[in-house]
Amino acid sequence: GAPMYSHSKVLSIVPPQLAVGDVLHVVTEKHFFKPYFSNEYSNYWEIPQSTSVRDETIKIEAPVSMHLRAAQRGGWEILHTREGSKEIIHARMAIHHAEYPGMETVGERQFSPIFEVTSFPSWAAVGTAYWVRADKMADVTPLVQKVADMAAGKRAGWGAQKALFSWDSANIRYVGLELGVGGFVPIAANRTLQTGYGDCKAHSTLLQALFNAKGFKLFPVLMNWNNVYNLPPLPTPFWFNHAIDYAPKRHLFLDSTGQYETPGQLAVGERHKPALVTGPDPRIVVTPGAEPEQNHFVYTAKLRLHRDGTLSGSGEMTSRGWWAWAYREIFASVPPSHYATVMSMLLAPSGGGTGTFFPGDPTVLDKPFQVDAEWSTPDFAKVGSHLSFPVPPGPFLVPSLAATPNPISYLAEVAGPESRKRSVETYLGGLSWTSTIHIPSDYKAVFLPSNQDVHNAAGRFSYEIRYDNDVLLVHYDLKLNRVVYNPQQYPALRALLLADLSDQKSPLIFARKKEERI
Incomplete structure (x- = not known):
């Protein structure tokens, strides 16, 4: 959220009478009058993977004494020659076809074609x-x-x-x-x-x-x-x-x-x-990766579904690591007078409602950050001979203030393709939530999602649901071992997230108990 400033100069060129079918040739020449590092030169040229290019050429002339090295990835052709005390490096990209890598992949700079020249002998230098x-x-x-x-x-x-x-x-x-x-x-x-x-x-x-x-x-x-x-x-x-x-x-x-x-x-x-x-x-x-135990979000909710379909309750959210960083930033920027407005906005997708938050002190950095919440959603479920609704998905419902406010949409984006050509990133770490929901006593459970416990190289997902004496207890736990999963690691991640997705999409179904005749 920092303001950004740059002293770069920008030149805009508008070719006159440019029309469809014209071929535009662009030649760019850079002059470095004062190097960032004395007696050193380094630069790279990137063709974004999402951009099509034909016949792009680069020419570099430098003294042999600079000991320039050149390298590439992605199909550049390099010719390195010497003429007396001068060395000349030519690079050419004959043709590059644009590629859309898919949702939730790493940045395209990670795999876009790059041509690079440097005089630095090592990263240590x-x-x-x-x-x-x-x-x-x-x-x-x-x-x-x-x-x-x-x-x-x-x-x-x-x-x-x-x-x-x-x-x-x-x-x-x-x-x-x-x-x-x-x-x-x-x-x-x-x-x-x-x-x-x-x-x-x-x-x-x-x-x-x-x-x-x-x-x-x-x-x-x-x-x-x-x-x-x-x-x-x-x-x-x-x-x-x-x-x-x-x-x-x-x-x-x-x-x-x-x-x-x-x-x-x-x-x-x-x-x-x-x-x-x-x-x-x-x-x-x-740098450290996912560390799900250190970057962990724990949510505990006590909810009651009333006979008129209203869902009310309270929740406690405890965040650590990057979750705490995100939640501290949010509640440091939202004044208390706007908590009710934010809650109303977050409840809108599930029927609207009212409520508020009770956050801890965001300036205390060396302790987990805690937020308590109270809310009521009048139209959460339709009342009749049957009740059907999804399990309120933990921190994403109240409040939906996480980096992935819609878990089903996010999981579908990550786990949608059967295979991946590029790596995907998943900033989730660890998520745990437990919801206790009191169901009206004149209803009985007809269908509940099955319990799951999936443990593989990508991480672990467990989902447990119990119903006894009109009380529904749901426990959810997801831990991802990595931030980035390469194409070979992706199938294990997909299996984990699909198990999660199936449970989140499964409805809970309750039927009204038949009245006993005397």
């Missing part, structure tokens, strides 16, 4: 190039020391580190400048404290300085925030657009740009990513 610029910006000045002492107080160890992280998150406003556009030199930590705002590089550098002031080690990390989970063929700094931090002693990643992130638990967009840890030992690592 990229990390060093950033580190030599960033490290000196994290100096411990008197102001940095003062803020670190104030934020940490008498805490020590992890308690002090969480306090420093929370202070940075809460007091420095995030203003986004993408890496590559905003440059690769962060603002000095002392300056960020004076202005009170900064981009991801500034946040990363400030947190490093605060850690330095208290004797803790912290190193900047470069990563790609978008839904891209791989690296290009050759090392380049321009693949990255986000900076966070890495605490080596605890092997934890910290992103203080997210005002409501749990310390040590990365948000959506930062997981299962190849990331470049800078510092004295630069290297590529992979």
Whole structure:
């Protein structure tokens, strides 16, 4: 949600009298007057997988002393020659046909054709190039020391580190400048404290300085925030657009740009990513993946279906990890006076209704975030000789504030195709909910979905339903082991989600009991 700024210049060209059937030839020439990194050059050209291209060519001329390397994926033809002290690299894409990869796949940059040229010999060299610029910006000045002492107080160890992280998150406003556009030199930590705002590089550098002031080690990390989970063929700094931090002693990643992130638990967009840890030992690592136990949403509801078809009740929602981050952001942005309006909007698909929320404090980052809710839906079920309705699907019904507000639609999108050519992403982690529903005593159960327990390489899904003494008890548990599933892993994921989908679509059917004659 940060405001984004760029100093890029944009030139719009409108060809006169362009008509159907005309052939437009575009030649682009780039001049680099001041390199981002001295004596280094790196760039890549991507043809989006969803775009058709015919006869696209690229020519690069450079001194032999730069030791440029070239690589490609996706069908580029490369010719690398030398003429005296100059080397020339030609690349050509003869033809590329557009392809639509399907819903819920990873970003197309992950598999689009790429031609790349670089002088960086390794990813470690990229990390060093950033580190030599960033490290000196994290100096411990008197102001940095003062803020670190104030934020940490008498805490020590992890308690002090969480306090420093929370202070940075809460007091420095995030203003986004993408890496590559905003440059690769962060603002000095002392300056960020004076202005009170900064981009991801500034946040990363400030947190490093605060850690330095208290004797803790912290190193900047470069990563790609978008839904891209791989690296290009050759090392380049321009693949990255986000900076966070890495605490080596605890092997934890910290992103203080997210005002409501749990310390040590990365948000959506930062997981299962190849990331470049800078510092004295630069290297590529992979950030933590799904971690369903740490990224978990637990929902408990006590509901009553009245004889007029009204459904009323209350619920308790406890969120951890990225679920907590999402819910903290939501309830920090919605004023209490609008809770009833939000609830009414969320209840509309199931018949409308009224209710409100009772959230915890979103500024407390190191504890699970809890939200309580009360609501009533007057037209939830039609009353007659039979009652038929689906099980209220846990956190998605009240409130539908998760990243996937319609679970049936989401599962259908992910699990629809029998096979996949591209990887799919599933930011779910762990979901557990238990609903107790009191049914009118003059009805009996006629049909209930069968219990399920599916456990495979993709994760685990269990669904248990019991009905006794007019009380329906439903327990649901879904844990996905990964954020990204490749085409070979997809069948196991699909089997898991189809089991989930079948239970969510199955109605509960109750019939009115026959009156006993005297």
